[in-house]
Amino acid sequence: MCSIRNIKPDPQILIAFVSxxxxxxxxxxxxxxxxxxxxxxxxxxxxxxIVNAADTVNVK
Incomplete structure (x- = not known):
């Protein structure tokens, strides 16, 4: 829109738009x-x- 009207855009508006x-x-x-x-x-x-509880290995 700014390029159509040949006005300089506000940098904060550009940052908000890109964000x-x-x-x-x-x-x-x-x-x-x-x-x-x-x-x-x-x-x-x-x-x-399904793994049974007896199939598990406890590491200490």
Whole structure:
């Protein structure tokens, strides 16, 4: 908008705009990546056998 009207933008407005854009894209891609990792973890956990308490090793 500032380039259309040929006015100098306020630096604080530019910082706020870049911050808002980077936060929203970071949330979107971070949320998607976390969701896919969660699905992989759940799939891996459902394929593993259940470990009995007698099968565990105590290290001191």
């Amino acid at each position: 808002a854009i980077s936060t929203s894209t970071g949330y979107y891609f971070g949320s998607s990546q976390g969701s896919s990792k969660k699905d992989d973890i759940i799939a891996d956990a459902s394929n593993k056998p």
